[in-house]
Amino acid sequence: MRYYLFPIIILLIGCKNNGRTELTKNPILPKKKIVFEGLNRPWSIAFINDDEALVTEKNGDMVKVNLQNKTKKIIKGFPEDLTDSIGAIHIGDNSGIFDVLLHPDFKENHKLYFSYAAKKKGVGKTTKFVQAQLENDSLFDLKTILAAEPYTYINYHYGGGMAIGTDNKLYLTVGERLFWEHDEPALPIAQDAKDPRGKIHRFNLDGSIPEDNPDYGEGTVPSIFAMGIRNTQGIALQPETGSFWFTEHGTIQGDEINILKKGGNYGWPNSTTGRLRSEDYKPPQLDGVEFTSPTWFWHHTVAPTGLCFYTGDEFPQWKNDLLVPGLSRGSLWRFHIVGDTIKSAEELFLDERVRSRKVAQSPDGKLYMLTDEENGKIIQILPQ
Template sequence: MKKGTLLLSLLISGFSAFCQDNLTERQQIENTIQLYFDGWATGDTTKVGKAMHASCHLKNYRDGKFIDYSRNQYLSFFKPHPRPKNLTTRIVAIDVTDNMGSAKVEISTEKDLFTDYFNLMKTNEGWLIADKVSTRKSHRVFDINAIQLQKETIVEGLKRPWSMAFISEEEALISEKEGDLVLLNLVTKERKTIQGFPTDLEDSLGGFGDNTGKFEVLLDPDFKNNKYLFLSYAAKSAKGRTTKIIRAVLENGVLSQIKVLFVAEPFTFERVHYGGGMAFGSDGKLYFTIGERLFNEKDEPVLPIAQNREDKRGKIYRINSDGTIPNDNPTFGEKAIPGLYAMGIRAAQGITLNVKTNQLWFSEHGMHQGDEINVLKAGANYGWPMKTTGKYRYADFAPKPIAGNVYTDPVWSWAQTVAPTGLHFYTGNEFAAWNQNLLVGGLSKGSLWRLVIEGETVKSAEELFVDDRLRIRKVVQSPLGKLYLLSDEVNGKVIRVRNAAL
């Protein structure tokens, strides 16, 4: 009996250690901070002390004096007490480099707001607070759900920025549809043009409705180690232009080792609806959108482009990051384009991953109205041009029904024209009430939309900044959760959206 009890104890201990080892560094730091919060809230010196390294010092500056407490001095101030009413705690930010970390946290009581800055170290005992700097001020109790929207222009003078990929919290790559691929420092505002972009790029004419140029820039999930990035753009040839997807290595501000992953033949002389949206799924596969390239439905062939499994246009694809085709892709028949994942697409530009559900969602431009939000499903046919939630430009357009086809409905469509583009599921802390809301930029009239999602149902839609409109090309979130917009303008901007209520 004793041996069995001992064995069970060892198994439990081993499982606990295994779980701890498999937590991310950020999660382990969050656990340490939560231990500190729990001890602080009830005066439990065991918990507070366990979160701190023995050498930890706590510092602040008050009434013109610099104050420095040792760990033992600090712990002596605590007395056991019930958890106060209206006490709230939150982790504002965490940054980790190897075995060093930093965090900003807030503790709000009925009367005061305590803001602490922790430096942390990873030791044999796990992550511990090495030192703390704090401040305290009287305030109203903050409401984490309070929202007061405020725009701040970080950078302007960009040439119709199309997408933004964060290399770090301070640096991001930005693709300008009518300009360059640039590396932008969001703090110093310094810009560096990335060299080595393919020479078959077709530049935009700069006219209304011309979609030609650079599109998405997307980092490989393992970019830190392999330096791979992915680019979509309008490529030209003697036969016209089309969408091209490439992979390249970025080192020292230069693209090299360029590999073509997909070319959406045929080349045509239309200058619209290239698609070009890209995202990695939770499965590590690369998903990208290709538009049907027509402006008017009257130009459709007898078998419409987006319904033709042998035509690369009007589809969404799923490939491995090296361009090979996954074995578990859906089957569309022997003659179908390799990599085909979904069809019946008119003009989808935005595609994003919901990290909570691991689903990919995408936006799509309709004809007259009929702009949509869809959940990406393997093997789905989204119906264009056989069906639309809007109206056709030509009332007499009547595509011949295709026997056996089953069409997938959108989860949301607008009654008005929005021209939805880049979209993003919000996961930051600054707008706590928006957690898992879908934010969608719009080109028509200039709009930003917030959709409240429950499962695959849009429960409500709110248009933001209705008195301060800009054509929004992309909604992005930094590694630490800051919210940014890209404006589709000749004088394009990177805009930080702030919550002035906090």
């Protein structure tokens, strides 16, 4: 009996120490590990499996990367009306390839969605969302879900974010495509339900219009689900509530995080937590319109983009937290959330800032970040 109990006691002590040591040695602070580089301003990533992913390069191609073999293949058959910002005169030109998203039944039907800045001769550019089938690293059977007309010559605020809801619908974000507010028409673009820009849209997975979309009346765009949005690039599903949370780029300050509500109006340009760029611009009075307040806003420019909710196991303390990368400050924000309430906000990687475009999780729960650089990287975020 003596011999029998001895190792148990040792193990019990070891266990207690182990728990404490693990907590102490496993601080909240994560570290970065570059797992892939040589991507031309990567914008988004869609994991096919734990090691393989489709990556969109804003100024390049849609590529298939293998994180283990470090190989990269260009996906052929991308639309030729793509316009990017290579050689752009204006810094911050947003044109290029944006998001990529797998169909829920991708494994069976090989379907996917992607978004990009499309050009049309003589009229300009717009945000385009396309469904396609991927066979042998080529895109086939391309079908436009939405081209957010009108085309214009402005290079900014395309939006381009995509996500699929618990309702199996496709949600798309389109920016209002203006740079200056004094270029707004009498009824601001994002407030006009006849204009697809400055909106979040909702489609069936085949591109048809769901019957239960909000009704904005005669002549309006039937795919509109919410409006009053300046520029949203990231939209992500909260695992506990099934709500969508989305980032919004403000002007001077005014970067926000919002929770998507059916028929919600997020206020742009009438209501914003930032200052308007056109100091003399006065938005029109909109009678009977109620604005949805942001869930979070920053007092400084963050340029929040491709957010995700963390559901992996490597950071147990972060379970279901919202992670938001920022282009401007190059840090990673972590929000601890209960229901629709943000309980705490943490800014990570303060001393190693790099323009961060997207945070995403692989099917096996690993956490990755894409850097918006000419030698763009996929960085794995790991516990210390």
